[in-house]
Amino acid sequence: MIKKIVLLLVILALASCSSSKPAIATTKKAAAVQKPRVAATKKPAYSKPTAKNHPSTNNTTEVIQSTSKTVVTSDLINNYILQYQEIAVGNMKTYGIPASIILAQGILESGAGRGDLAVEANNHFGIKCHKDWLGESVRHDDDSAQECFRKYPQASESYRDHALFLVGKNRYAVLFTYEKDDYKAWAKGLRACGYATDPNYPDKLISYIERYNLHQYDCQVTGKTYVAINKTAPTRSSTSVANSDPKINMNSYDPNLYEVQKGDTLYSISKKFNLLVDDLKQKNNLTDNAISIGQRLRVK
Known part of the structure; x- marks a missing residue:
């Protein structure tokens, strides 16, 4: 009996010793993945770029006062010239109106394409409706x-109508007796014929022609060598296609064109080139039989 008691005490003592051991955690700790450090950089503040004037460009601002008051820059005027120079040269070849005058009137009357009539009606020459x-x-x-002003579907139609307007009105007939590249005579003649009421109209046209070297486009047609008046304005080299005679006949170097002479009619010209009058009118976009001395007609 005593032995059993002693054995029981020993067992209890051993159990007591084993239960007093500290517990050991057996959970596996996941290895932490260290992210690379990214150096924080401060984003520079955005600064709006400023326009720098080209050393050879003087982008001046001016106000054009015609059918509307328009503020333009010399860059806008130069862009306008580049956009419509080919039409002006083409109209000079076809109708005999100096390209320099066409472009100068376009700049003045349309505010270099920014005026109210140009924007709303594609009217670049301030031409009013009139009864016809x-x-x-x-x-x-x-x-x-x-007042009533003409409206066009596109600007090129305004350029064409401007040419037809001058060619078709008897009061402008005297203009076509001037030398083809005499822009000063044309500028003064337009005012005298009643195109504009502004007494300074000729001076304004001449100013644009000389400031922007518009006479160079006349020389492209006449074949004369152009000498720039304004050395800072852009010019295009004019290749001589004939000689320097101001009375040169255009068809002497372009067989597709005929220059109207004194006494010519559409009928006589059509017979000369074996054409029907209607075909001749269609080739040249003519709406009536009116032609002028010096006018160039497409005959082929």
């Missing part, structure tokens, strides 16, 4: 309130 106009129109204040 059958196309669309817009109302605009000019010499009187809400």
